[in-house]
Amino acid sequence: MSAVSVTELLYANAAERADAEAVVHHGERVTWGELVDQVERLARGLAANGIRAGDAVALVLRDDPWYVASFHAVSALGAIVVPVNPAFKQAELEFVFRTGEVRCVIADERSAGVCERIAAALEGPVTVVATSDAHGQSLTIDALVEGPPADRLAPRDPDETFVYQFSSGSTGRPKRVPRTHGQCAAEAALYASLGMTAEDRIFSAIPLFHTWGQGACLLAPAATGATVVILEDPNPFLLQRHRALELLERERATIFPGVPFQFRLLAEAPDGADLSALRLCFSAGTALPRETFEAFGEKYGVLVRQLYGATEAGVIAANMDPDPVATFESVGRPVGEIDVAIVDDDGQMVPAGEVGEVAFSSPALTDGYSNLDDVNRTAFRDGRFFTGDLGRLDAEGRLYIAGRKKLLLEVGGYKVDPIEVEDVLVAHPKVVEAVVVGVPGRADGEETVKAVVVPDDDCDDRELIRFCQERLANYKVPRIVEFRDEIPKSPLGKILRKYLV
Amino acid sequence: MAVVVELEQFVIGELTQGSGIETIDPEENLLANGIIDSHGLMELVSFIETRYGVKLADEDLTPENFESLATVGALVSARRTG
Numbered sequence: 070m071s072a073v074s075v076t077e078l079l080y081a082n083a084a085e086r087a088d089a090e091a092v093v094h095h096g097e098r099v100t101w102g103e104l105v106d107q108v109e110r111l112a113r114g115l116a117a118n119g120i121r122a123g124d125a126v127a128l129v130l131r132d133d134p135w136y137v138a139s140f141h142a143v144s145a146l147g148a149i150v151v152p153v154n155p156a157f158k159q160a161e162l163e164f165v166f167r168t169g170e171v172r173c174v175i176a177d178e179r180s181a182g183v184c185e186r187i188a189a190a191l192e193g194p195v196t197v198v199a200t201s202d203a204h205g206q207s208l209t210i211d212a213l214v215e216g217p218p219a220d221r222l223a224p225r226d227p228d229e230t231f232v233y234q235f236s237s238g239s240t241g242r243p244k245r246v247p248r249t250h251g252q253c254a255a256e257a258a259l260y261a262s263l264g265m266t267a268e269d270r271i272f273s274a275i276p277l278f279h280t281w282g283q284g285a286c287l288l289a290p291a292a293t294g295a296t297v298v299i300l301e302d303p304n305p306f307l308l309q310r311h312r313a314l315e316l317l318e319r320e321r322a323t324i325f326p327g328v329p330f331q332f333r334l335l336a337e338a339p340d341g342a343d344l345s346a347l348r349l350c351f352s353a354g355t356a357l358p359r360e361t362f363e364a365f366g367e368k369y370g371v372l373v374r375q376l377y378g379a380t381e382a383g384v385i386a387a388n389m390d391p392d393p394v395a396t397f398e399s400v401g402r403p404v405g406e407i408d409v410a411i412v413d414d415d416g417q418m419v420p421a422g423e424v425g426e427v428a429f430s431s432p433a434l435t436d437g438y439s440n441l442d443d444v445n446r447t448a449f450r451d452g453r454f455f456t457g458d459l460g461r462l463d464a465e466g467r468l469y470i471a472g473r474k475k476l477l478l479e480v481g482g483y484k485v486d487p488i489e490v491e492d493v494l495v496a497h498p499k500v501v502e503a504v505v506v507g508v509p510g511r512a513d514g515e516e517t518v519k520a521v522v523v524p525d526d527d528c529d530d531r532e533l534i535r536f537c538q539e540r541l542a543n544y545k546v547p548r549i550v551e552f553r554d555e556i557p558k559s560p561l562g563k564i565l566r567k568y569l570v
Numbered sequence: 571m572a573v574v575v576e577l578e579q580f581v582i583g584e585l586t587q588g589s590g591i592e593t594i595d596p597e598e599n600l601l602a603n604g605i606i607d608s609h610g611l612m613e614l615v616s617f618i619e620t621r622y623g624v625k626l627a628d629e630d631l632t633p634e635n636f637e638s639l640a641t642v643g644a645l646v647s648a649r650r651t652g
Contacts, residue, residue, distance in 0.1 A: 179602075302633065305601065305606075305607065305611050307611050307612060307615070307631055308601075308611065308631050308632055308633045308635075308636055309633075310628060310631060311628040311629055311631060311632070312632075314628075338628055339628055554584065554585065554610075555607065555610065
């Protein structure tokens with residue numbers, strides 16, 4: 070575990086490059102010196118309002134310099150950052166506030182009202198700080214940072230809790246994932262080991278509340294001194310595509326952490342842009358389709374590399390091959406001192422090339438989920454986290470992700486990989502998107518294969534079933550086909566299968 | 571038929587099926603209120619281009635232009651006459 074806390078990394082940047090840009094947003098340029106000054110003031114203001122070490126503070130903020138300052142101020146105080154999707158509706162916010170045992174909420178003007186209503190209904194006092202007083206909010210962030218410069222903040226203990234992330238819950242209820250200062254500083258150092266430096270300008274188009282955005286756009290700059298260039302309100306990305314290209318070009322961004330959907334939309338943009346400064350594009354979240362990899366590379370002259378991460382540990386592996394054309398399907402080798410093992414059902418390592426469950430150890434890995442001892446005993450063993458993802462390592466140690474272990478369906482004594490069935494369905498000319506799930510079958514523990522399909526044209530279920538029958542063993546063929554307008558997805562594009570069963 | 575009415579019918583008929591939405595106020599915020607998501611947006615753009623024979627430039631695809639049925643309607647009118 071790293072002996073340094075993220076707060077110390079922040080001070081190191083202020084000492085080494087006080088006048089260099091730390092955050093660029095909407096024409097505003099915040100230097101490292103200014104950022105640390107804001108962090109100190111905000112920490113003082115929060116403390117004056119009763120926030121102490123160990124208190125959970127939710128950030129319900131769009132991506133902007135206040136998000137960056139709040140993230141560092143809350144943690145520098147020893148309080149716990151609870152990043153929240155600002156698009157959440159009241160019930161979702163309430164779930165996070167309760168599960169996170171939140172004592173304070175920092176909310177922007179669009180969310181402050183609903184946060185105040187929720188806070189009023191929760192047991193125990195919850196302080197709401199708004200980024201503006203546009204709606205008559207009583208406590209504003211401007212008031213908190215007023216006054217003379219604040220004192221330097223003490224370094225935090227590496228074992229203190231830094232953040233509560235929530236796992237996306239693509240297969241169940243979101244789990245609270247606590248990570249310490251030491252673990253977050255270790256993740257920051259992992260990004261530095263990928264060759265990021267103070268010269269880099271990281272384009273932030275992944276929400277900062279997400280582990281991917283938090284790691285690549287908040288922790289990585291803290292370790293390296295890189296500048297983060299924030300795309301305002303990245304969703305929906307189609308409406309920000311023009312702005313994204315303008316920013317990437319004008320700000321000469323060098324690193325672009327994204328998701329496949331974004332790279333696809335940029336590759337399809339009618340106009341081009343000069344992205345010659347861009348040296349590293351990382352795609353994470355879901356598998357990068359070959360067409361997107363090729364189209365983006367052709368249009369902008371930079372190849373998209375796959376990166377693999379988890380809410381529990383941040384970045385795990387990244388494809389840093391000098392020429393990733395032949396290996397673009399790989400998420401690369403484990404980063405830094407991370408150790409990835411591919412194991413069978415008994416937890417034994419399988420030979421190179423064979424598919425098994427991906428398990429790994431990392432200095433950035435959480436110690437376990439909050440209040441879920443049973444789950445922890447299964448998921449965290451022998452110093453490793455068992456991801457539930459299926460993958461293989463090639464002879465050179467590159468990792469390839471092959472699907473989700475937990476998704477295998479039990480049908481008549483056979484295991485069915487839904488991805489295999491989905492691949493067949495999407496090959497049908499009238500199918501835009503397809504997700505295959507298991508629904509309870511006739512016998513206990515038995516499942517029936519169900520396909521949820523977004524059709525392109527008028528298309529009936531018998532036609533699709535016939536198509537599958539021609540290409541798949543009978544037990545893999547969907548027995549139920551449901552047509553929908555869209556597939557429910559998490560903010561990063563992960564399919565939320567629980568809503569399809 | 572007024573463009574805004576056609577747009578409303580398209581959004582309700584094609585993009586919000588199963589959600590119980592029956593009418594959309596022309597001024598209602600489509601994105602903030604979750605009426606349209608990223609994929610719905612792409613379908614709406616393609617509907618506009620096909621139905622009205624206009625080509626939307628990347629500069630047209632902004633949050634301001636797609637805020638409500640009224641703003642989308644104004645964009646369509648501007649491109650048809652432009």
